[in-house]
Amino acid sequence: MVITGKKLVEVLKEHFRDFRMDGEKAENLISFDEYLAHHIKEGGDLIRAGIIPPYTLYFLPEKLKIEAKSKIDLNLWVFLSGFLMRVDHFASFCEEENKSFLIEIEIFKTNLAEELNKKFKENFWQKEFMDLKNENIILIAPTGLGKTEFAFLWAEGEKFFYTLPLRVATNQMFERACSYFNEKIAPGDDFFINRNVGLLHSDADLYIFDKWENARSTDKEGEIPKIVNLARHFSLPVNISTGDLLFPSALKYPVYERIYATLGYSKLIIDEVQAYDPRACAIVVKMIEDIVSLGGKFLLMTATLPEFVREELKAIKFQEINLYEKVKDITRHKVELREKDIENDIEEVINKANEGKRVLVVLNTVEKAEEVYKAINKKIKEKGFDELSLELLHSRFTLNERKEKERELEGKFKNPKPSDENSPKILVATQVVEASLDIDADYLFTEIAPIDSLIQRMGRIMRRIDLMSGKIKGKDEKFKWDNFYKKNESNIIIYFYHKENSKEFLESGKEKVDDSKKQKEFEKEYNKELDKILENVKNNESIIIELKESEKNSMLKKFMTL
Structure with a gap:
């Protein structure tokens, strides 16, 4: 263990030779703790060695004081920690499967505007707002007006997460997303691997098994379909999810950084926000604030926007589109x-x-x-x-x-x-x-x-x-x-x-x-x-x-x- 650790230090020092941190060479900050290596080899636990897991709350007050004094870039910490978690989890997944997968599948190029123009013709109102694709948006519109297509058009070309409060509605949205963002299956394609749209909720694997139970190359003996695992690792460009899988991360539970780091370079679509109770809405608002600070974008859609949600988001720059003002007065x-x-x-x-x-x-x-x-x-x-x-x-x-x-x-x-x-x-x-x-x-x-x-x-x-x-x-x-x-x-x-x-x-x-x-x-x-x-x-x-x-x-x- 000691010999391997020392070799790793040499490799890292060579790799970071030209890097500097606060004026100091990065290679000088890299060393190997032989005492800790021997301690672990003898079966000792990390706590006794003085290493506290990052998610323990025991030293939280002191930790916050140190962070405040040292002016730590918390956004940088979230990205570094979150990406490391994703890489670690994904490497374990590939090892278990004994097969390599892409941790980030390339975004499928579509021409959604052209497709929607053929579908809606003169009623393609969504095209009026195409110049807002890089803006944060709150969309208030009657039911059945085409909010979903607006959301897909806004998020097209970038990784995005579409959240809904109910599993049934999430399943239906998954099918709609597949019709827009999945390539046509070519001969030899495995539907559970070569796809762009993922489904995220507690029964996603059951739903996919039932939906495509006769598809080629499916897993057997109760194993989880690959498309479900890839979705759970956030590897797919389009992710349809229930809100309960993402929003609680705003409470900063252990490994929340994994979700935050991913949303920091993605677009987040929140549909039917009025269906959440006030406590859940407060968590949603907090997540929106955090994601925007990390560089992510949000689209919040509803037929009826709770007033306190609008008030709480005032500190964030966003465009509000109220389609009740545009519909025919019938x-x-x-x-x-x-x-x-x-x-x-x-x-x-x-x-x-x-x-x-x-x-x-x-x-x-x-x-x-x-x-x-x-x-x-x-x-x-x-x-x-x-x-x-x-x-x-x-x-x-x-x-x-x-x-x-x-x-x-x-x-x-x-x-x-x-x-x-x-x-x-x-x-x-x-x-x-x-x-x-x-x-x-x-x-x-x-x-x-x-x-x-x-x-x-x-x-x-x-x-x-x-x-x-x-x-x-x-x-x-x-x-x-x-x-x-x-x-x-x-x-x-x-x-x-x-x-x-x-x-x-x-x-x-x-x-x-x-x-x-x-x-x-x-x-x-x-x-x-x-x-x-x-x-x-x-x-x-x-x-x-x-x-x-x-x-x-x-x-x-x-x-x-x-």
Whole structure:
């Protein structure tokens, strides 16, 4: 060990002969500790030899004092430490596989702008912002407008990470990314090695096995596919990930530098930020600040941006693009608020479907969804509506059942809805429908939920409209409400009610949807709007409001607060 160590010192001194650090020759800083070598050889532990692992917190206060005094370049430390970790881990991986791989796969050259121009034609709004590819961006846009394509165009040509809150949505985004960034498979190519897009979440290997179970050269006997391992080592140019694999590194846990060093020369796309709770959002904001300081770029996309996120990011230079200001001023959603249980209107749900419409019913809990599904099914059988298609979707189905159901639903509720379809359909679902399904329906019956969730649910209704042009997708025809609905009819019905013998409002997950303290905070601000609305609906038991796309966020917040 001693002889080998001394030879290594000689090699390093020769290699760094012309390098200087703070005016001193680098070769003078390199030496071999024979005492430590003997100590390790005899089986001694590092702590007794006076070497403290870098991640121990025992000496953290003193360590911080030393760093402050010596003015250590922490960014340089992150890059050096992070790259060393990656190289070390990757070398071990190659040794285990007994095969060499590239630790950084070259970015596949694409002409995405040309491809998207053919796809969207005159509705290719993303091209207006191509000069912002080197900027940090916050994009606020309605659902179904093409945020994903905007993100791919912004990140094209550089290594990037695309994060989403849900695994199901991540799987779908992985497929979309493959269609844009993977080269066509040539004869002899191994799909699990010669690819550009990686998938990162806890069940990524299961998903890939299931997706390409008959592909050539796959690993056997439960071994992990190579594409999964390459993704875990951040070797691929395009990485689709759940947020939980990246964002916790902002808490600086051991070996966090591995992630930070990689993001420091990459682009980070954060989609559906409104789906994270405030504590998670705070971690996301901290990571954005750190990554920007390292030289990375970020794109934060959402249909509804939490105000505190914007406030916290003020110290960072970024461009904010609000597409609500650019969409056509049309009304595709009329919202009605009813103070009753959704089960009281099951017959109305069935009647809407029997008009040849697609009806989406969204409940906040699995128990309530199953309850409503059974009630609708019972009524359908009583009335003999054999042609009516009724489906149920929630998170408690097994993995294979849920995938099969989602595949089936994306066929039955295909987006956009064909103009000649008149089959009666009802889908009863929970929050899983908010981000995991690419569907288009005519009506939404939903329990009250946080505003961000409501906007996501509403985004599944009337998706056949191109919001930038105001036309029906695939047609040169302007959208008119009267061509799809009755004049004063609402297509979004939101239910709220008090529980029996209780002052509590409807629950969503573990929290109450309505908070009386917050209600009081908003009372003064919206008193005038309330008076105007109540004047018009004195004799009605519900409130209806038209939501124009350009002002949906602000109007819905006022409406739901009232």
